[in-house]
Amino acid sequence: MQTNEPLSVTAALSERLRQAIVAEGGWWGFDRFMAAALYTPDLGYYASGRRTFGLLPDNGSDFVTAPELSPLFGQTLARQLRQALVASGTADIWEFGAGSGALASQLLGALGPAVSAYHIIELSGALRERQRQRLAIEQPTHLPRVHWHDRLPETMRGVVIGNEVLDAMPVQLLYFDGQQWFERGVGVDGSRFVWRDRPTALRPPVPAAFVPGTVTEIHPQAEAFVRTLAGCLTRGVVFLIDYGFPEDEYYLPQRHGGTLMCHRAHRADPDPLVDVGDKDITAHVNFTGIALAGQEAGLEVLGYTSQGHFLLNCGLLELMPPNDPRAAAAVNKLVNEHEMGELFKVIALARGFDLQHFEPIGFTHGDRSHRL
Template sequence: MTTPSSLTTPPDLRPLQAIGRAIEAAGGWIGFDRFMALALYSPGWGYYTNESRKFGLMPAGKGGKDGEPGGGSDFVTAPELSPRFGQALARQVGQALQATGTAEVWEFGAGSGALALQLLQALGAQVERYTIVDLSGSLRARQQAKLAAHAGKVHWVTELPARMRGVVVGNEVLDAMPVQLLARVAGVWHERGVALHDDRLVYADRPTALRPPVEVPGEHDYVTEIHPQGEGFVRTLADKLEAGAVFLLDYGFPEHEYYHPQRSMGTVMCHRGHLSDGDALADVGRKDITAHVNFTGVALAGQEAGLQVLGYTSQGRFLLNCGLLDGMEGGVDSANLAERAMVQKLIAEHEMGELFKVIAFAKGPLWEPMGFSAGDRSHTL
């Protein structure tokens, strides 16, 4: 394949050419996990490394500033919906810092910096150092601007040290980690990868010994994911964390729901302009690619590596346990109604409250986190 220099290649062709080179170097086929890593994290054009606006309440073309009502964006995360999200989570993080005798917060994939700002404002002197682990240079620039008032506490790293102490927070981090696709076709399991055909990216299947962690009943065609990178991430945290706690918030299911026989199309989804689609091979680098989280696999990976599960529950229950609604009993003016509407999105079952889950781990003595004081579902993992 002829590949002109990046200086003369139109931006829309860079992803195809870069992925094409990777496919050729691998003998004509790469796994979906390799494709997903390239699409999201390739320097310069990958979705999380390019300059496109990502976080906000509205799609592009609606006016306003990025990250504010009307700002151009692809999707909204909980901290952008309401500062009450970070304030509630801060109560849990503050309890964890005290219980573990630590004073540092580690945030993975800090996005716009909204959650970091909310945690820093709420926790104050409890946090001596706030470390952000983020591979995106463009997002780091936004974070630095938003967190300028806390410049003395906030630090950025692209890789972890040999040893860590403190409380780890990851909001919508696991869903962006590359997954492997498995496809049962005519009763035979394949790994679904990506190839080139007539200069187009296409799916291509190869027979494999890989299997989902549980048997999927039936002989019908079935597509799903396995999550070695996400589970490896949790093992790495377990290895490096000397003392502290881990709180991971994301959308997903326990294993028995994730690999339900009727969930036959998998969970890979793309997000752009506040719309969703299932075609990961189109508009590469210009939209997010995600997969739901298998929280049973996450829990087992942590336990096997030396972490203890502190709790697992829905985001709605977790936030309510952490006092999300405290102080919302005031008058019902227009501003108050708008705030209530956003808070409702965080906890309603048909919004983020049920689809999103929270899992927590401890390294060191066990203690009782407030976020799981009612409605803990650890027994369902």
């Protein structure tokens, strides 16, 4: 029986991808599938206009980010950004993937006139509109200084911030059967997406003792992003905050299932081939690869540490309101090792000014650059 009812966004995206995969020989690398699931205009997870960020699933959100958890995150981060602006002699902030606009609002409120222009690089038109609406309410006096871009400029100066940006960049999947490596891609079986593997010359970046059945990720797009960013940045500092590990921890034999994960309604699941476009798809960041990509492109690594150490170094506890249990609970989630404090890391990269006399306050204690 035929129906004239329109397909749901998820069904429409799945049908489009199935047709494309079949038309192109029945196989896509996972990185291409992930990009389509997240960023297909009007249909992808980040492009459909759905509410993705929030504290609880009751409001339709799928996960919470640090700026949504507490305004203290942005207010504390602003201390580090202010120091970096002064040291680099710049006055522009560049934020990648500004999400709901919460971090932009917090930074603008905390930095005030120290910022001459706040640039948001955002691919999603729906998210750009959501950010604009939020800033119009929360930071109306600063809104004229906010500028949106859908691509990197040819050159840029200033301080760059990316909070949970790298984890949303498409990854390639590798599978080891005990004898050889395969690239794990996506095929079609009737109405379903299925895993299909092809022999490959690709390898993880470390020669670890991988066990048979290992599935892991490599991150060429995130590393290419850092190299491209380095080519644009003539003077300034980059702060990237995300969940991940240095490569000697990332590719431990014990982590034989990889780090690929989906998020919906504040619950995680490991299957990106189901309900495509209706949930987030992420992978942890290999921070060693990020550091090397930056160095190869002319950036200097200034520091690498856990989010907990970074925020405490920047004076988070000094900003906490007294006798506020809700604020204290949020701070615990931001810095405790069993919450976001250890899983999330911060890396800083810079170029174009005298770095010998710049010691970022966020890495005063607990710098782990030697472990990258």
